[in-house]
Amino acid sequence: MLDTALFPLTWRVTRTRLLASPLTVVAGLAFPAFLFWVGLRDSYETAAKFFFFLFPYAFLVAAQDTVRTDIDSGALENVLFLGGKFRDFLWAKNFALAGAVGAYVLGLFILFSAWGLASDAFKSVHVVQFALGLLAGFYYVGLAGVLSYFLRAGSNVLGLLLAQSAALVALLFSATSRTGFLDYAASGHFPGLGSRLLAGGLVAVLPNLVVSRSLFVFGAEVLAGLGLTLLVQGRLARRLELGK
Amino acid sequence: MIEAHRLSKKFGSVQALRDVSFKIRKGAITAMLGENGAGKTTTLKVVLGFLRPNSGNVTVAPGRVGYVPDRPAYFPWLDGRTILDLAAGRASGNGTDSRARVLAVARNLLFDPALLRRRPGTYSAGNAKKFAYLQNLVAGPDLLVVDEPFSALDPPSIKCVRDIFVELRDAGTTVLLSSHMLSEMERIADGFIVLRRGTAIAHAGIKEWRLLRSARTAPDLESVFLRLAGS
Numbered sequence: 052m053l054d055t056a057l058f059p060l061t062w063r064v065t066r067t068r069l070l071a072s073p074l075t076v077v078a079g080l081a082f083p084a085f086l087f088w089v090g091l092r093d094s095y096e097t098a099a100k101f102f103f104f105l106f107p108y109a110f111l112v113a114a115q116d117t118v119r120t121d122i123d124s125g126a127l128e129n130v131l132f133l134g135g136k137f138r139d140f141l142w143a144k145n146f147a148l149a150g151a152v153g154a155y156v157l158g159l160f161i162l163f164s165a166w167g168l169a170s171d172a173f174k175s176v177h178v179v180q181f182a183l184g185l186l187a188g189f190y191y192v193g194l195a196g197v198l199s200y201f202l203r204a205g206s207n208v209l210g211l212l213l214a215q216s217a218a219l220v221a222l223l224f225s226a227t228s229r230t231g232f233l234d235y236a237a238s239g240h241f242p243g244l245g246s247r248l249l250a251g252g253l254v255a256v257l258p259n260l261v262v263s264r265s266l267f268v269f270g271a272e273v274l275a276g277l278g279l280t281l282l283v284q285g286r287l288a289r290r291l292e293l294g295k
Numbered sequence: 296m297i298e299a300h301r302l303s304k305k306f307g308s309v310q311a312l313r314d315v316s317f318k319i320r321k322g323a324i325t326a327m328l329g330e331n332g333a334g335k336t337t338t339l340k341v342v343l344g345f346l347r348p349n350s351g352n353v354t355v356a357p358g359r360v361g362y363v364p365d366r367p368a369y370f371p372w373l374d375g376r377t378i379l380d381l382a383a384g385r386a387s388g389n390g391t392d393s394r395a396r397v398l399a400v401a402r403n404l405l406f407d408p409a410l411l412r413r414r415p416g417t418y419s420a421g422n423a424k425k426f427a428y429l430q431n432l433v434a435g436p437d438l439l440v441v442d443e444p445f446s447a448l449d450p451p452s453i454k455c456v457r458d459i460f461v462e463l464r465d466a467g468t469t470v471l472l473s474s475h476m477l478s479e480m481e482r483i484a485d486g487f488i489v490l491r492r493g494t495a496i497a498h499a500g501i502k503e504w505r506l507l508r509s510a511r512t513a514p515d516l517e518s519v520f521l522r523l524a525g526s
Contacts, residue, residue, distance in 0.1 A: 060381050064370060071372035125368030130431055131381055133360050134344040293345040294336070 057139050058147070060131060064140075065147035069113055078112050083159055095172035102163055103180045103262040106156045110188030111208055113152045114195035117144055119203040128293050138288040145281060148192050153185060180262045183270050187258035190273050193280030200287045214256045222253065239265030296321040296438060296469040297342060302351035304337055304493075311337045312348070312493045319471060319486070321356065324464050326480040327473040328520055329490035335473040336365065338490065339442055342471070358437030365443040367415070367427035375411035375426060382430045393433065400432045403459060405452050420447035428456065438469045445476050457483055481516040489520065 069075050082105065090098035118141055121127055127137040160181050167173030191211075198207035222232060232249055241247045254260050254269040261270045297319040304312040312334045319325045329335045340346040342353050343362055369378060383393055401408045406425040410418060415426050424447045431439060444460070445453045460470050460483050474480050480487070489497040 063377070063381065064373065067377065068370070068372050121370075124371070125364075125366070126370045128340075128345055128362075128364055128368065130360070130362045130434075133362055137345070292347060294340050 057136060057143050061140055061143040061147045065144055066151050069151055075113055079155060082109065086163065090166070095167055095170055099177060103184050104259050106159065107184050107187040107191055107259045109156055110149065110152045111191040111195055111211065113148050114192045115205040115208045116199065117148065117196050118199040119201070122293065123203060137293060138291055141288050142285055145192050145196055145284065149189050152188065156188070183261045186270060186273050186277065187261055190258045190277045190280065193277050193284065196284050197280050218253055218256050236265055296356045297353065297471065299342065299353045300351055302338065302341055302348045302353060304341060304346060304348050310493055315495045317488050317495055317498050319469060321469050322464060322467045323485040324460055324470040324472065324483055325486045325488060326484035327471065327488045327490065328477065328480065333490040334493040335490055336442055339440055339473055343440060355438065359434060361431030361434065361436030361439040363427045363431055363441040363444065365446055367423050369415040371414060371416045374414050378415065379411065379430060379433060382434055396433050397429065400429055403455060404428055405455055421449060421452065424448055425452065436468060439463060440471045442473045444472050444474055445479060453479070477517045477520055
């Protein structure tokens with residue numbers, strides 16, 4: 052059973068780490084600046100498309116180095132984590148990360164929505180897209196956490212980005228055929244099991260896609276994926292030992 | 296306070312511990328002795344829950360447990376003050392009572408409190424060790440487990456730490472030490488556990504140890520240890 056007394060400690064350690072990382076701070080400041088620039092240069096609607104597709108990556112960036120680096124540093128062999136509490140700490144980090152980045156993107160969404168309301172461009176579907184983007188972000192935290200048991204120092208994030216690149220290249224090849232996968236994705240209608248499985252596989256590595264209307268239906272898959280990654284992390288943590 | 300029963304631990308094909316059993320009574324200083332690779336640190340880590348034994352079990356009486364590792368490591372982005380706050384279970388705020396206690400313990404350890412503004416990763420090895428003691432002692436442990444208690448410390452600090460162990464024992468705290476410094480252990484320990492190649496080969500209180508010394512006509516703990524360890 053998770054020791055809830057660890058949450059304040061986990062929250063403080065995680066929050067301080069995010070604020071101490073130049074990468075997360077620069078990315079966290081650059082993202083709203085980029086959206087503002089797109090909104091001014093083009094339109095609020097274009098900026099909204101970028102916002103909903105890109106903000107789940109904030110979770111991915113924050114989820115680098117979550118497990119392996121901590122283990123290898125020896126910092127978990129501390130009085131704070133006696134009696135196997137280091138396992139609970141690593142698991143609770145998922146929630147601390149999701150909470151910290153969730154608060155950041157919620158703040159951005161409020162500002163972004165205020166901008167949309169002021170310019171009469173806000174749409175109610177944006178709330179649904181934001182909720183689905185949050186789900187995709189939480190899934191990133193879970194998935195990067197699983198990978199972080201095996202890969203160190205940001206390699207988990209890099210591995211996931213490479214998988215996404217490979218999936219997108221494969222997708223571009225499919226677009227050369229007359230009724231390619233892109234056409235199905237644009238229409239939101241996937242004829243046959245093959246195209247549905249392909250879409251499911253794509254969403255598994257690129258969950259941001261669920262914010263687009265045509266792939267709404269795969270939100271349940273991302274939710275299931277989130278549950279699965281947390282379950283796998285729980286199992287990996289239970290088997291974990293320090294100082295072998 | 297601690298009761299270990301037939302602990303065994305394997306790392307791949309290496310048998311690190313084999314049927315290690317011992318009892319450590321409350322309010323005593325017990326020294327765990329052994330050559331490099333004898334299984335001392337592994338035993339401590341099993342007692343503390345960092346490692347799981349393949350067989351056997353260990354029982355630790357309820358209470359606050361402290362741990363000072365041989366080479367302490369910390370999250371590199373936290374400063375000393377924050378780590379002390381976390382150790383004291385206070386995720387926010389700085390109480391004046393706690394500050395006074397930190398200053399008192401730091402003085403006893405010859406640790407400069409100004410260092411708390413810095414990250415422990417920037418400390419010297421000796422100060423990092425003292426900080427590990429500080430982190431544990433401000434919380435007032437019922438059991439303190441220390442791996443190589445005097446490593447990286449200068450002679451004045453060694454004396455201070457030795458005095459702290461005696462004060463802790465007198466206050467009822469149980470202290471378990473793993474060390475190579477036999478002369479220091481002989482001065483403060485109430486009992487000894489000797490490990491050799493993952494097996495506990497001797498477990499004795501100070502009186503039995505002295506009898507053992509005289510029976511073997513050994514002048515000091517080192518001579519007895521070397522004979523037991525077969526070195």
